[in-house]
Amino acid sequence: MSDKRSMTRRLAIALTSVVALFWFVALGLGVYVMQDEFTEIFDSGVQETAERLLQIVANETTRDAPSGLAQASVTAPALNSQFLTYQVRDRDGRVLFDDGAPEPFAVPLATGFSQTPTHRIYTAGTTDGSLYVQVADAIEHRTEALMEGGTALLLPLLVLIPGSILAIVFVVRSTLSPVSQLRDDILTKDSGNLAPIDEATLPRELRAIARSVNLLLARLKAGLEAEREFTSNSAHELRTPIAGALAQTQRLAREVPPAYQPRTAQIERALVHLSRLAEKLLQMSRAEAEIAISDEQHDLLPVLMVVMQDLERSALGANRLNVQVAKGTVLERPIRVDAFAIVLRNLLENALIHSPPGSRVDLHVDPMGIRVTNESAVVAEDVRANLTKRFVRGPTEASGSGLGLAIVERLVAQMQGQLLIASPARGKTQGFEVEVRL
CATH class of the missing domain: 1.10.287 (Helix Hairpins)
Structure with a gap:
């Protein structure tokens, strides 16, 4: 996926982004619903606690002070909670009992919920209005619970998103594999x-x-x-x-x-x-x-022999060609036989024309290809570099058109082979050598 325009990359990024967006939207909705549910649960707990405390305080106060609340000396139970605090107040707002909150809550003495910047308070009162119990729940507690719940929902996403990226990439690549196959076939x-x-x-x-x-x-x-x-x-x-x-x-x-x-x-x-x-x-x-290229494999050795025999019957190649075929050589390639014949004939004719009259021209054949060597004078490197260009000839007085090696180079490139030119020839102090690796 190194190419930024890759379909796989674009699909993986798009699908991952959409899935991640949906997950985060779902997380936001979940946190929103969870906040409402937490509020209901906490409010229900605070209300229930306040009403129970009111019953206990009212019973204790009635038993200890039947004539009224003045000089009452009841001890209210502890809530055993670090988040809930309560106060017992009379109709005048005086704090009769408290659980760590001696100052009166800054809310009215009316049954129901009230809220300060730091607490959510529920007030429960007797029917005659003589006693009020106010239970306060810290908002920090509710926020902490909401954050922990949201974090519990978020953490799995941090694992699922990378996993989904890998899964999406795998699925997209598998799905687009026929496209890659079609592309490779067309190439x-x-x-x-x-x-x-x-x-x-x-x-x-x-x-x-x-x-x-x-x-x-x-x-x-x-x-x-x-x-x-x-x-x-x-x-x-x-x-x-x-x-x-x-x-x-x-x-x-x-x-x-x-x-x-x-x-x-x-x-x-x-x-x-x-x-x-x-x-x-x-x-x-x-x-x-x-x-040059064929849809089928062809045996090139018979073609080689036909070209050799044809040249040996001519005045140019009579008694001058020496063929050496390595033992066990099989030269089968998806190459058209007429293209290979053109390559071989041009190489041999060039070797015969541009070498001393009567000198020998060697043709070596092995599984890697063919190699043609003659006994001409050494050709300089700067001249050799241009010999495969059209109508370019080396320092020779022999007749020719300057197209032989250009034709060979063109056909060998189509055969997906390699054309190597050397002078002097391999293992000699002179000569010109052309090797075609197929």
């Missing part, structure tokens, strides 16, 4: 992986999104297939007229007088260069169309 889609998303495993609310994405993927796949087919057809259509023009030029060179042969040779070289450039441009176009 894996590119021109090499256009397989439709499985809608059956998604909740009903997300199936419409998955269905729309699948329709978009189907259209994209159709467009890419059309583009690849056009590129392939274009390559074929371009090769045919160029090859025809080259053949006619070569035939013409044998028929024209010697004075015209240098010019026909120049035309032939131009057509050969045009043919190679057109092929490289078409390969770059295919690389830009992201043809």
